[in-house]
Amino acid sequence: DWKGWNVHPAGYPVTVAMESFIKEAEKATDGRVSGRVYNGAILGSQEDAIQMMQVGGIDFAEFNLGPIGASVPEVNVVSLPFIFKDVEHMHRVMDGPVGDELSKAMEKKGIISLAWYDSGSRSFYDSRKPIKTPEDMKGMKFRVMNNELYVGMVEALGGNATPMAYSEVYQSLKTGVVDGAENNWPSYDSSNHFEVAKYYSLTQHLILPETLSVSAKAWAKLSPEDQKAVRKAAQDSAEFQRKLWAEKVTESREKLIKAGIQITEIEDKSAFQDAMAPVYAKAVKDNPTLAPLIEKIRNTK
Amino acid sequence: MGLAILLGIFALLTVVGVPVAFALGMAAISAFWYEGLPIMIGFQRIVAGMSTFSLLAIPFFIFAGELMLHGGIAARLIRLASASVGWMRGGLGQVNVFSSMLFGGISGSAVADVSALGSLLIPVMKEKGYDDDYAVNVTVSSSIAGIMIPPSHNMILYVVAAGGGISVASLFIAGIVPGILMCLLLGFVARWIAIRRNFPTEQFAGWRFIFVAFIASFPGLITAIIVVGGALSGIFTVTESGAIGALYAIVITAFVYRSLSLRDFWIAVIRSVKTTGMVMILVGCAGAFGYMLALYEVPKVLASALTSVSDNPIIIFLLMNLILLLLGMIMDMAALILICTPIFLPVAVGLGMDPIQFGVMLMMNLGLGLCTPPVGGCLFVGCAIGEVPIQRAVKSIWPFYLAILAALMLVTYIPAVSMTLPSWINS
Amino acid sequence: MNSSPIKEPIVKRFLDLLSVIAMSISGVCMVILVLSFGWLVFGRYVLNDTPTWVEQMAMLLVTAITFLGASVGIHQRTHLSVEMLSLVLPEKSMRCVDIFIDLTLLVFGVAMAYFSHELASFAWSRNIPLLGIPDGIRYIPVVTAGILIFLFSSFRVFNGVVALFSPQEAVNKSASEGDR
Ligand code: NA
Ligand code: NA
Numbered sequence: 001d002w003k004g005w006n007v008h009p010a011g012y013p014v015t016v017a018m019e020s021f022i023k024e025a026e027k028a029t030d031g032r033v034s035g036r037v038y039n040g041a042i043l044g045s046q047e048d049a050i051q052m053m054q055v056g057g058i059d060f061a062e063f064n065l066g067p068i069g070a071s072v073p074e075v076n077v078v079s080l081p082f083i084f085k086d087v088e089h090m091h092r093v094m095d096g097p098v099g100d101e102l103s104k105a106m107e108k109k110g111i112i113s114l115a116w117y118d119s120g121s122r123s124f125y126d127s128r129k130p131i132k133t134p135e136d137m138k139g140m141k142f143r144v145m146n147n148e149l150y151v152g153m154v155e156a157l158g159g160n161a162t163p164m165a166y167s168e169v170y171q172s173l174k175t176g177v178v179d180g181a182e183n184n185w186p187s188y189d190s191s192n193h194f195e196v197a198k199y200y201s202l203t204q205h206l207i208l209p210e211t212l213s214v215s216a217k218a219w220a221k222l223s224p225e226d227q228k229a230v231r232k233a234a235q236d237s238a239e240f241q242r243k244l245w246a247e248k249v250t251e252s253r254e255k256l257i258k259a260g261i262q263i264t265e266i267e268d269k270s271a272f273q274d275a276m277a278p279v280y281a282k283a284v285k286d287n288p289t290l291a292p293l294i295e296k297i298r299n300t301k
Numbered sequence: 302m303g304l305a306i307l308l309g310i311f312a313l314l315t316v317v318g319v320p321v322a323f324a325l326g327m328a329a330i331s332a333f334w335y336e337g338l339p340i341m342i343g344f345q346r347i348v349a350g351m352s353t354f355s356l357l358a359i360p361f362f363i364f365a366g367e368l369m370l371h372g373g374i375a376a377r378l379i380r381l382a383s384a385s386v387g388w389m390r391g392g393l394g395q396v397n398v399f400s401s402m403l404f405g406g407i408s409g410s411a412v413a414d415v416s417a418l419g420s421l422l423i424p425v426m427k428e429k430g431y432d433d434d435y436a437v438n439v440t441v442s443s444s445i446a447g448i449m450i451p452p453s454h455n456m457i458l459y460v461v462a463a464g465g466g467i468s469v470a471s472l473f474i475a476g477i478v479p480g481i482l483m484c485l486l487l488g489f490v491a492r493w494i495a496i497r498r499n500f501p502t503e504q505f506a507g508w509r510f511i512f513v514a515f516i517a518s519f520p521g522l523i524t525a526i527i528v529v530g531g532a533l534s535g536i537f538t539v540t541e542s543g544a545i546g547a548l549y550a551i552v553i554t555a556f557v558y559r560s561l562s563l564r565d566f567w568i569a570v571i572r573s574v575k576t577t578g579m580v581m582i583l584v585g586c587a588g589a590f591g592y593m594l595a596l597y598e599v600p601k602v603l604a605s606a607l608t609s610v611s612d613n614p615i616i617i618f619l620l621m622n623l624i625l626l627l628l629g630m631i632m633d634m635a636a637l638i639l640i641c642t643p644i645f646l647p648v649a650v651g652l653g654m655d656p657i658q659f660g661v662m663l664m665m666n667l668g669l670g671l672c673t674p675p676v677g678g679c680l681f682v683g684c685a686i687g688e689v690p691i692q693r694a695v696k697s698i699w700p701f702y703l704a705i706l707a708a709l710m711l712v713t714y715i716p717a718v719s720m721t722l723p724s725w726i727n728s
Numbered sequence: 729m730n731s732s733p734i735k736e737p738i739v740k741r742f743l744d745l746l747s748v749i750a751m752s753i754s755g756v757c758m759v760i761l762v763l764s765f766g767w768l769v770f771g772r773y774v775l776n777d778t779p780t781w782v783e784q785m786a787m788l789l790v791t792a793i794t795f796l797g798a799s800v801g802i803h804q805r806t807h808l809s810v811e812m813l814s815l816v817l818p819e820k821s822m823r824c825v826d827i828f829i830d831l832t833l834l835v836f837g838v839a840m841a842y843f844s845h846e847l848a849s850f851a852w853s854r855n856i857p858l859l860g861i862p863d864g865i866r867y868i869p870v871v872t873a874g875i876l877i878f879l880f881s882s883f884r885v886f887n888g889v890v891a892l893f894s895p896q897e898a899v900n901k902s903a904s905e906g907d908r
Contacts, residue, residue: 003596040464042595042643048349051851057342070863071854139776146857151780162778163858165354167461168538171468175535177772318814319829320807322798323836330839341843341850348844348870351794352787360790361765364758537769544765551762570755578754578797579807581790633808675812 002035002059002218005049009040012186013248014062014117014210017241021212021233022060028229033222035059054110056217063111064119064210065102066145074105077293080283081153082273084207084297087121091242093300094209098293110216114234117212118245119184121204125193126180127173130264131201134158134275143169143181148286152279153205157272166191173197182206186245189252194261201264203272212238304597307332311590321633321676322579326586332593343589350588350639351581354540355461355469359454359584360577361543362410365524365550367569367576369407370417372554372561374521378403379421381514387503391495393426394435396503398443398488402481403518405447406525410454411634411671412678413576414444419686427687431500437687437694441679442701443487445668448634449480449661452528452546455668457539458584458635459660462642467656469539470532471723475657479665479719483708490704520553533726580635587636591643600644607648614652618713621645622666629670633678637667658712661719665709669702743883747803750876754796761789784859791866795873802833803880820892827888833881841874 004022008014018037026034043049043058046067052058054071069076077083084090093099094116103113124131124142131137138158144150146163154161162178172178174196181193182205188194212234222230257263266272284291311328315321326347333343369375382399389395400418405411419440426436448455451473460467524546531542554561561569594600611617625645628637642663649659671679674691684691711718768782801807809829814822844867852864 055339057338163780315810318809319832320809341846344843547762548766574754574797578794579801581794582798675810
C-alpha cells in the first residue's frame with residue numbers, strides 16, 4: 001500500500017489528479033499497485049517529504065521543483081527567473097529532452113519523476129502600489145521562498161528580500177512587516193493574501209513545474225510492465241491536472257477581480273529580465289552544470 | 302496492530318514512569334519500526350516537529366520570563382500586588398492571584414509562574430501564619446493565568462497545531478477576559494477559605510505606596526505590551542516580538558533596575574535553556590507520535606465517532622471538555638495541544654465554534670490539567686517549593702478546581718467571553 | 729561491582745562536567761539566538777536590508793538548545809513523568825521499575841545517536857538554503873544528545889543495579905541521589 005504525500009487540500013487540482021493517478025495505476029496493474037494520498041502536508045513539509053522519499057519513507061508524492069533544487073542542483077535551472085517564456089514554453093521544455101535530463105538527475109537521488117504537473121506562473125503582489133517597472137519595487141519588503149535564487153532576484157530588482165515561513169505571511173502583509181510576496185493565482189486566492197495585498201502585477205517571473213514522483217525503492221519493486229503502466233497513469237493524470245489547473249486559474253482570477261483586486265499588466269518585461277543578468281551569472285558560477293541547461297531551454301522553440 | 306503498538310507502548314511507558322516526552326518518542330519510533338518505515342525518518346519527525354519557525358517564540362518567552370524573575374521584576378510586581386489588594390481578608394492569597402495575573406502576562410508559561418512567584422510568595426505566606434497547603438493551592442491554581450493572559454507560548458503551539466490560519470495576536474487578545482474572569486473566581490475562593498480558616502489581614506499601605514509600587518514595576522509591565530503590541534501593530538512578527546521582549550528585559554533589568562548581575566543573567570540563561578529543552582523535546586516527540594496517528598487516520602476516525610454520539614453542540618462540547626480534562630490529568634499540555642487540536646478543532650468548527658474560542662477553551666482546560674495529579678507540572682513545582690506532599694495539597698485544592706471549571710464552562714458556552722475583545726480590535 | 733565506592737564519584741564528576749558543558753553550549757546558543765533576532769529587526773527597519781540567514785540559522789540554534797538541554801534534563805531528572813507506581817509499589821520493586829525506566833532511556837539514546845547519525849550523513853550532500861552549509865549539521869546536536877542520554881542513563885542503570893544487590897546503607901545513599 002503506497003503512501004502518497006501532497007501539500008494541497010482536498011479538491012485542489014493536484015489532489016484530484018493524484019487521486020485519479022493512484023486509482024488508474026491500481027486498475028492498470030490489477031491491484032499490484034495501490035495507495036492512498038495524505039493531503040495537506042500532514043506527513044510533513046515538502047523539504048522533509050523529499051528526504052523521506054529518498055529513503056523510502058513515502059512512496060509517491062507531488063512536489064514543486066523549487067525546493068528539489070536543494071537536493072538535486074540541476075533542477076535549480078527551473079528556478080531561474082524568466083527562464084521560460086510562458087507556460088506553453090515550459091510544457092514544451094519539460095516534455096522534451098531537458099525534462100528527461102532533469103528526471104535522470106532526480107533518479108540519481110532516489111526520486112523517479114513520472115510526469116510534470118503545473119503550478120502556473122508566479123507574479124508579485126503587494127499592499128502599497130502597482131508594479132510596472134523594477135523601480136516600483138525599490139525599498140519594498142517582499143517575502144520570498146527559502147532559496148538563494150529568489151532572494152537574489154528580489155534584490156536585483158531593488159526590493160528587500162525577506163525569507164519567511166508561509167504561515168506567517170498573511171499576518172505580516174496585514175500589519176506591514178512585509179509589503180508584498182509573490183505567488184500564482186490560486187495560491188494568492190486560497191491564502192487570502194488578496195485581502196491584505198490587493199495589487200497583483202503580472203510579472204510572471206517564475207513558472208515552476210511540479211513533478212509526480214515515485215520513490216526509487218517502491219519503483220524497483222515493480223515489474224517493467226507495471227512500471228510502464230504506472231508511468232502511463234501518471235502521464236494521463238498530468239494531462240488531467242493541467243486542464244484542472246487552467247480552470248482553477250481562471251476561476252481564481254475571476255473571483256479576485258470581483259473581490260476588487262487591482263491587476264497590472266506588464267506589456268514589456270525586458271527591464272525585469274535585464275535586471276536578472278547578475279542572478280544568472282551567480283547561479284552559473286555556483287553551479288556550472290546549469291549553463292548547458294539554460295542554453296537548451298532558450299533554444300527550445 | 303500498528304496503532305495498538307503505538308498506543309500500547311506509550312501507555313505502558315507512561316504508567317511505569319518514563320518521562321512523557323520519551324514515552325511518546327519511543328512509542329512513535331516503535332511504530333515506525335513495525336510499519337517497516339525507515340527509523341531515521343522517525344527521528345527526522347522529532348527534529349522537524351520542534352523546528353517550526355513559529356515555535357521559535359517559545360524559547361524567547363521562556364527566556365524573558367526567567368530574566369524577569371532573576372532580574373527582580375517579579376519581586377516588584379508582587380510589591381505592586383501587595384500594595385493594591387493586600388489589605389483584603391486573607392490578603393496574601395489575593396496578592397498571590399493578582400501577582401499571577403501581572404506576571405502571567407509577561408512570562409507566558411504557567412510553570413515559570415509557579416517557580417517564580419511560588420518561591421517568593423509561599424515562604425512569606427507560611428511565615429505569616431497561612432496554612433502551607435493553602436499557599437500552594439493558590440499559587441498553583443492561579444498560575445494558569447500565565448497561559449490565558451498574553452503572551453503565552455502554549456497559544457503559539459495551538460496555532461501551529463491548527464495548521465496556521467489563526468492569528469496569534471487575536472488569540473492573545475482573546476485570552477485576556479477569560480484569564481481575568483478566572484482569576485476573579487479564584488480570588489473569591491481564596492477569600493472564602495481565608496475567612497473560614499481565619500487567616501491574617503495586611504495593613505492598607507496607602508495610595509502613595511501603590512503609586513510608587515506601580516511606577517517601580519511599570520518598566521517590567523511594558524514587556525508584555527512590547528510583545529503583544531509589537532505583534533498586533535505589525536512592527537514585529539510574533540517570534541520577533543518574543544526576542545525583542547527578551548532583549549528589552551535584559552536592558553531593563555541590567556541597566557534600568559541594575560538588579561541583573563552577570564551571574565543572574567547566566568542563571569536565567571541556563572534555566573531557560575533547560576526549560577526550553579524539556580518543552581521542545583516534548584513538542585518534537587509529540588510531533589512524531591502525531592505523525593503516526595495521522596498515518597493511522599486516528600483524528601478522522603475519532604472526530605467522526607465524536608459527532609456520531611450526538612449532534613447537540615452542548616453535549617459535544619461537554620464531552621470534549623471531559624475527554625480533555627481526563628487526558629490533561631495524565632499528559633502534559635504541550636503534547637496534548639499538538640495531538641488533540643487536529644482531532645477536536647474540525648469538530649468544534651463544524652458545530653459553529655470559532656477557532657479562537659476553541660483555542661481559549663483548550664488552554665483553560667489543559668491548564669487545569671497542569672494542576673492535577675498524577676502529571677501536573679505546576680502542582681509538582683508548587684508542592685516542591687512549599688514542601689507540601691502532593692496528596693495533602695490535592696485534598697484541599699478542590700474549591701479552586703471548581704472555580705476554574707466554572708470559568709471553563711463560561712468560556713465554552715458563551716462565545717462573547719472570549720470573542721468580544723478580538724472582534725472589537727479587528728474592526 | 730565492589731569497586732564502585734572509589735570509581736563512582738569520578739564517573740559522576742565526569743558526567744556532571746559533561747552536563748555543565750552541554751548546558752553552557754546551549755546557553756551560548758540561546759544568547760546568539762536572541763541577538764540574531766535583534767539584528768534581524770534592526771536590519772529590516774534601519775538598514776532596509778533584511779539579513780536572510782537569521783531564519784535558517786535560528787532553526788539550527790533551537791535544535792542545539794533543545795537537544796542539549798533535554799539530555800541534561802535526563803541527567804538531572806527534570807523531565808515530566810507520571811509517578812503513580814511509586815505510590816503503590818513497595819520500595820524494592822520500585823527500584824526494579826526505576827532500572828527499567830533508565831534502560832528505556834538508554835535504548836532511546838542509542839537509537840537517537842545511531843539514526844540521527846544516519847540522517848546527518850544522508851543530509852550532508854544537501855545545502856541549507858541561504859546558509860550554504862550542509863543540512864546534516866542540523867543533526868549533530870541530536871547525535872551528541874543521543875550519546876549523552878546513553879551515558880547518563882547507563883550510569884543510572886549501573887547505580888540502580890548496584891543498589892539492588894548491596895546492603896542497606898548503599899541503597900539509602902543512591903536513593904537520596906536520585907532526588908529531583
Ligand atoms: Na502569559
Ligand atoms: Na495533570
